[in-house]
Amino acid sequence: MQVSITTDVEHDCGSPPKTYRGIVAGTPLLLRLFRDRGIAATYFHAWEFVDMTQEPIPYDCRFRTGQPALDTLEDAIGFLGARGGTFHTMRELAC
Secondary structure (H helix, E strand, C coil): CEECCCCECCCCCCCCCCCHHHHHHHHHHHHHHHHHHCCCCCCCEHHHHCCCCCCCCCHHHHCCCCHHHHHHHHHHHHHHHHCCCEECCHHHHHC
8 A cells, every 4th residue: 555645835825824824833743743753745734733723714624623633644644554554755756
């Protein structure tokens, strides 16, 4: 099984959205988790890993943000890895 996970850290809707704080604060959390687990590439929004539950943004952007999102990612990594999943950089996949 080959697993590809990436992170979306660009703001693609004009000016930075209210979730941009999550990009700034979430990216270091993601990088630390990936470093600790030896994972080089993922696809998640960095802001999902910062508690956004009190931010004035749509509910679906606030739901299960922060620690619940980190826990879910950790579970997914363990689940996929235990089943033979391998993790690769996007550069490796593009070659």
